[in-house]
Amino acid sequence: MKEHIKLYLLFAKQTIRGELVHRASFITGVIGQWISYGTTFITLYFLISNFGDLGGWKAEEVMFLYAFNLLSYAIAACVFFTPCINLPTKIRTGEFDGALIKPVNPFMHEIYNGFNFGYIGHTILSIIVIAITLPQTDYAFNIQNAFMFLIMLISSALIQASLLIAVSSISFITINENPVGDLIFRFKQFVDYPITIYSASIQIILTFVLPLAFLNFYPVTAILRTPSSPYLPDFVPYLTPLMAGLMFFLSIKAWNKGLSKYQSSGS
Amino acid sequence: MKYLTIAGKIFKSQFSYTASTVMRLLVSLLTFFIQINLWSALTATGKSETTIEDMMIFVVINLIITTFTSANIANELEPAIRDGSVANYFIRPVSFKYHCFSENLGKNLYNVLTSALPVLILGFAVFKLPVPNISYFLLFLLSLLLGCLIMLELTYIFGLLAFFTQKTWYISWYLRAFTTLFGGTVVPLWFYPRGLNDFSYYLPFRYISFEPINLYLQKTQLQDVWIIISVSVFWILLLNLIGLCIYKVVEKRITINGG
Numbered sequence: 001m002k003e004h005i006k007l008y009l010l011f012a013k014q015t016i017r018g019e020l021v022h023r024a025s026f027i028t029g030v031i032g033q034w035i036s037y038g039t040t041f042i043t044l045y046f047l048i049s050n051f052g053d054l055g056g057w058k059a060e061e062v063m064f065l066y067a068f069n070l071l072s073y074a075i076a077a078c079v080f081f082t083p084c085i086n087l088p089t090k091i092r093t094g095e096f097d098g099a100l101i102k103p104v105n106p107f108m109h110e111i112y113n114g115f116n117f118g119y120i121g122h123t124i125l126s127i128i129v130i131a132i133t134l135p136q137t138d139y140a141f142n143i144q145n146a147f148m149f150l151i152m153l154i155s156s157a158l159i160q161a162s163l164l165i166a167v168s169s170i171s172f173i174t175i176n177e178n179p180v181g182d183l184i185f186r187f188k189q190f191v192d193y194p195i196t197i198y199s200a201s202i203q204i205i206l207t208f209v210l211p212l213a214f215l216n217f218y219p220v221t222a223i224l225r226t227p228s229s230p231y232l233p234d235f236v237p238y239l240t241p242l243m244a245g246l247m248f249f250l251s252i253k254a255w256n257k258g259l260s261k262y263q264s265s266g267s
Numbered sequence: 268m269k270y271l272t273i274a275g276k277i278f279k280s281q282f283s284y285t286a287s288t289v290m291r292l293l294v295s296l297l298t299f300f301i302q303i304n305l306w307s308a309l310t311a312t313g314k315s316e317t318t319i320e321d322m323m324i325f326v327v328i329n330l331i332i333t334t335f336t337s338a339n340i341a342n343e344l345e346p347a348i349r350d351g352s353v354a355n356y357f358i359r360p361v362s363f364k365y366h367c368f369s370e371n372l373g374k375n376l377y378n379v380l381t382s383a384l385p386v387l388i389l390g391f392a393v394f395k396l397p398v399p400n401i402s403y404f405l406l407f408l409l410s411l412l413l414g415c416l417i418m419l420e421l422t423y424i425f426g427l428l429a430f431f432t433q434k435t436w437y438i439s440w441y442l443r444a445f446t447t448l449f450g451g452t453v454v455p456l457w458f459y460p461r462g463l464n465d466f467s468y469y470l471p472f473r474y475i476s477f478e479p480i481n482l483y484l485q486k487t488q489l490q491d492v493w494i495i496i497s498v499s500v501f502w503i504l505l506l507n508l509i510g511l512c513i514y515k516v517v518e519k520r521i522t523i524n525g526g
Contacts, residue, residue, distance in 0.1 A: 025434045032440035039444045043454040050458045051309045179290045186294050189301050197308035 004108065012115040019117045030121035037070065037125055055196035060136035061224065066192060067129035068223075069216035072153055074122035076160035083114035084168035091171055097264050107255060137224055145223070152219035155244035159214055162244075162251035169251070172258030184210070191216055200231040207232060214243045269361060270369035277373025291382040295330060299386045302326045317457075320396055325480055327390045329452050332411070332476040334383040336418035338371040340426025341435040348429060354523045364423055364510065371422075399485050406492055407482040413499035414475040418446075420506035421471065427510065430517045445470075451477045471502040 019026055041063055048059035057065070087110070090096040099109040139145065167181035191212045195203050206213040207229070221228040222237040229236065281288070306322040309315075347353040356363045390396060399407060425442045429435045447453050450472030456464050467473045478495050481487045487495065 022433050025432060028432070029434070029437035029440075032437035032444070036440045036444040036447075039448040040453075043447065046458050046460065047309070047454045051312045051314045053312060054305075055308050179286050182290060183293060186297060189298065192301075193305055193308075197304045202304075 008112055008115070011112045012117075015115045016117045029118070033121040034125050037122070041066065041129055055194040056227070057194045057196070058137070060133040061220075061226065062194065063129060064133040064137060064224075065194060065216050065220050067126040067133065068153070068156065068220055069188075069191060070122055071126035071130065072156035072215065072219075073160045074119040074126060075153070075157040076164065078116050078119040078123075079111065079114070080161045080164045081114070081119070082116045083110035084164040086114070087168040088171035088174075091175055091262075094264060106259060107252070138226075139224055149223050151241055152223055155241045156215055156219050158244040158248045159211070162247040165251040166247075166254050169255040169258035172255075172262045188212060188215070195229060203229045203231055207236065211243055211247070214240050270365050270372075273361075273366065273369040274373035274376070277370050278377050279373075281374060281377040288381050291378060292385060295334075295382045295386050296389070299326065299330070299389070315458075317455075320394055321484055322455075323390050323394050324396055324483060325455055327387050327396075328411075328480050328483060329476050330386055331379060331383045332414060332418070332479070333452065334378050335375050336415050336422065336475075337375060337378075338367070338419075338422045338426070339439050340367050340371075340422055341429035341438040343367075344426060344429040345435040351523045353521075357518075357521075363514070367423065367426065368419060397484065399483050402489075403482055403485050406496075407479055410474070410479040410482055410495060410499060413496065413503065414479050416503050417471050417499060417506065418475045420503060420510055421446075421475075424506060424510050424513060427513045427517060430521060446472050446475065449473060450475050455480075471506065474499045474502060 044063055044066065045059050048054045048057075048062055053059075054062055087096065090099075099106045102109050104112070163184065167184055170181055187210060190198070190202075190206055195206050195213050195217050198206070203213070206217075213229075218228065218237040218240050220226075222240065228234065303319075303323070306319055306326070310317060310319045310322065344353065347356075356366065359366070398404075421442060425438050428438050432438065449467045449470045451457075451459070451467070452475075456467055456473060456477055459467075474495065478487070478499070482492070482495075
């Protein structure tokens with residue numbers, strides 16, 4: 001394990017160096033992301049403060065909800081985004097076959113080569129938004145709550161990662177881009193807002209069928225101790241770590257299952 | 268005429284991408300569904316005079332305009348600039364600008380018909396959406412046309428920036444942020460604080476879709492319409508001029524390697 005981490009950090013350092021060759025370009029890109037996401041946050045604030053609340057949530061709470069999702073995604077994506085998104089292309093071009101003859105596990109091989117430094121912008125912005133909005137909520141700072149925050153953030157990041165991994169494993173079989181995967185990522189729009197704005201059936205689907213509510217809604221209700229979905233028992237938010245472990249485990253299984261079915265495209 | 272032929276060819280070529288057409292339709296239906304829930308939850312608070320029907324009009328018209336004007340010229344140019352094939356644009360007997368436009372026109376028209384129009388029809392079927400009287404409707408169409416032209420000029424100007432930056436992936440982020448913030452495409456400007464709303468009058472973005480929507484909803488006084496129309500025309504001319512100047516600079520300083 002220690003060896004793996006050491007090796008990964010070495011690769012990551014190289015990636016960061018490569019990224020910073022075009023320093024001006026990189027910084028303009030990060031500022032672009034800040035302006036773009038900053039706009040989302042500001043307009044969200046204007047909108048909800050105009051109406052008072054959204055599905056029982058104050059503007060600051062919704063902004064926190066959105067920022068939490070962005071932060072956990074950024075954490076997961078800097079490790080898993082590039083390996084997962086590039087996999088279909090690598091399979092189609094035959095480049096992936098290279099990973100099969102290396103003396104490391106193919107999954108780990110992809111991870112090593114896929115660190116993405118671009119998410120530093122998302123990370124900084126979402127931390128700033130959390131730092132501004134969290135004190136505006138009823139959140140009380142103490143060791144217990146800080147621990148809860150950390151657990152929930154890690155769980156959420158694991159779920160984000162498992163979505164990326166599960167979707168990419170489909171391409172072992174389709175040998176191409178998969179529109180189903182794109183659609184799943186688009187479904188994440190559902191949790192841009194508290195799920196209390198949807199009907200009971202949609203809330204249940206977002207909990208058990210496509211459990212996107214565990215990305216931010218349940219973690220945030222557990223952190224802020226605000227009321228969760230009125231249609232589901234009160235302990236559901238605390239299932240988040242369990243859900244995260246399960247989904248991550250299943251996604252790795254799906255990836256390996258896909259790999260075992262894999263036949264090179266031959267090119 | 269030749270530009271229409273290009274647009275037509277691109278339009279026809281889109282028919283071969285069935286999977287992505289279905290995908291795009293599903294995505295726009297999904298977005299529409301989420302927007303309905305969002306605005307129902309908000310208008311249910313009863314804190315604003317805005318009705319859910321007004322907001323559905325807002326969502327649908329924005330969807331149509333963004334689909335019709337969506338273009339990422341910078342991203343399309345990047346590989347061509349890197350490998351030198353951009354030279355083709357300069358030697359063909361077509362204007363670079365209108366060539367870019369007609370390519371996107373063909374694609375966007377297809378997307379409007381296959382993914383935005385169904386949402387519009389659904390919107391009218393599900394909700395009792397308001398229809399303006401004939402004079403407002405004609406004025407709406409006119410400002411819609413001008414709004415699309417403003418957006419096209421803007422995407423062209425931002426697209427030309429590809430010649431000056433090494434990478435282009437972030438250029439569209441800036442344009443999208445400005446149109447969202449100052450154009451009120453996601454949250455209508457009437458929910459903005461006074462100062463920011465006033466400031467948006469000095470920029471072209473609100474004339475793209477927000478003013479057309481105001482006309483459709485008959486929120487604009489008839490005697491003020493000529494101001495909106497003339498300001499829109501002013502922006503089209505100014506942006507056209509800016510685009511021309513940038514293009515001249517590009518023509519002068521471009522060096523094409525390889526090929």
